[in-house]
Amino acid sequence: MVDRTGTPLVEMRDISISFGGIKAVDHVSVDLFPGEVVGLLGHNGAGKSTLIKCLSGAYRKDAGQIFVDGKEVEITNPRDARTHNIETIYQTLALADNLDASANLFLGREITTALGFVDDGAMEAETRRIMGRLNPNFRKFNAPVSALSGGQRQSVAIARAVYFNARVLIMDEPTAALGPQETQMVADLIDELKRQGLGIFLIDHDVHQVKKLCDRAAVMKNGELVGVVKVDEVTEDDILAMIILGKKPEHLAA
């Protein structure tokens, strides 16, 4: 069971952001506790990716507050998010296709020698070490990531997110492009990270998957939060109803 008595790892309070008059996210509040996985659900365009990009620094919120460990923080760009140990695995993976795995893993945070030059040897060694744990079959350390398979690229993106002592992990449809075996590995990884006390926001379309992996589910529709429910108190149909109709299940509505 997740302990929700202390301070949440992350709290997003009353977040709003609009693009040219359209309210993509409208006064949404979500929180996340250590060792917890919160699923974000909703149709395409419901605002879940936009909400999460305010946290990862890709977008700037128009209004609202973000608290990390109970302290208000200002996140205006991806660097800010990283300094608060908030890491993101984007749906597009956000890899530089022309660079190799270790250059991507350390992009923006290169290991440098005493003279300030990038230390490719050290970075490749670290990459080999972490990939040995995440994806033991990974061999192509000197090829540009464009030459890798979908699963291999995904593992590079995941390695990048977990290597730098992430405390909050944002995963935007991490299994969308993966086969069943690879999906299972992501599920195992989420479990392991949970045990280590990370908080994870998981954006997913698959209600079944969310039921299985998440502790709570936050459902959004048209930029508004329909509700946050504990997944073991609701059925898959309840969650579907929230997504489609925008209504909280009756036994919890009160």
Add this chain to the structure above:
Amino acid sequence: MSDTARPAQTPRRRSLIESLEIDTRLLGMIAAFALICIAFDLMTGGRFLSPRNIFNLSIQTVSVAIMATGMVFVIVTRHIDLSVGALLATCSAVMAMMQQAWLPNLMGLELGHWAIAPLAILAGLVAGTAIGAAQGWLVGYLTIPAFIVTLGGLLVWRNVAWYLTGGQTIGPLDENFQLFGGINGTLGTSWSWILGAIAAAAAVWIVFSARRAKISHEFPVKPLWAEGALAAVFVVLILGFVGILNAYQVPIGRLRRIFEARGETVPEGFSMGYGLPISVLLLILVAIAMTVIARKTRLGRYIFATGGNPDSAELSGINTRFLTVKVFAIMGFLCALSAVVASARLTNHANDIGTLDELRVIAAAVIGGTALSGGLGTIYGAVLGALIMQSLQSGMAMIGVDAPFQNIVVGAVLVEAVLLDIAYRVPAVRPKALLFHLIVLPILILMFFGALYFAVSAVAAVVLGVFFKRKGVL
């Protein structure tokens, strides 16, 4: 996240190129360059590869090659700089005016004062860097496309140069300044040998220290003989180049003048080689510095990452806007450096200096394998590209090809280089590329060698075409 289990690879003999781990693309470029040199050498009866011509070729290449190294960064980040020729002119004008007007008249330094050349060069470098940075700011922060900013810059800076000098040719430039021009500033034979030896030793050290670093991280390394062969090739190339430059003798008339200036006469049988020109040394240093930036610094890493995927670079916390400013500032700095070499070589600043250089520079970078789609490119490729273009140009001039044909060929080679690059990467294009060559080559042969050879090659092309058609290649 697992790979599908693949069958255990049967160990097979690695081919020579695989063992050496040489970039096949680089090899192709070197082969093309060698072919051009040998062909021109045969056609000129050995004059093309004479020490004198190699010396000239290398000093003619410097200006464009220096700028081409900067253009690699610009193109890799998916931008373009059309203003480099005009920027060179402005920097050259600033430096010429510093020497001839501003320093003597405003600061009271008399002509020939030792401080004139350094101050002039400093002013030029500052001007070039500042203008480049300003253009980069327009591109990066105000998000105006680089094509537009630098197209505007082409007109602006060409005419700022004109305005600064009133359209006059400014010269002669300071004696010390002229040392950067090539023939007026060489290291002499002994210093050239010393530098060559140091460079050769450094090359060997780099090859083996890279190997040691790999071993210390327990990465796979290539066989020792391959490293040794590679190091040997570097040593031979470096010392060979120095040897050739040293073999170019100072003409007797010039020797007499040098000795007369000292109040002596030339001793019987005395001779003196030119050695490494300072401008060529400058290019080598620039190329090394730019390669180090590209491969070994965060700046270089970010330049290539941004070119490969601007969004991912941004999401990785890279400040891509400021990066654009830096890239254009480097380009501006290199334009100023090229301006030193170009105007010193001409011994004066003329109003049309650097005209059309933007096209030569872009062509050199592209021939050298820089992809306009961004993310790909090498410094040595750009230098080699500049060398290939200059070789074509002067080789054709030596065998007496008409001026219009010279430019037609250079233009065609640019397109050809990109076509070959695409054919190398995209197999589907290869048949069409082959067909294209079967049509174009006989026409080129007609232009160079006349009707007889055209007839022979046209027949050969048709026969080859039919052959490939039967084989199903076309």
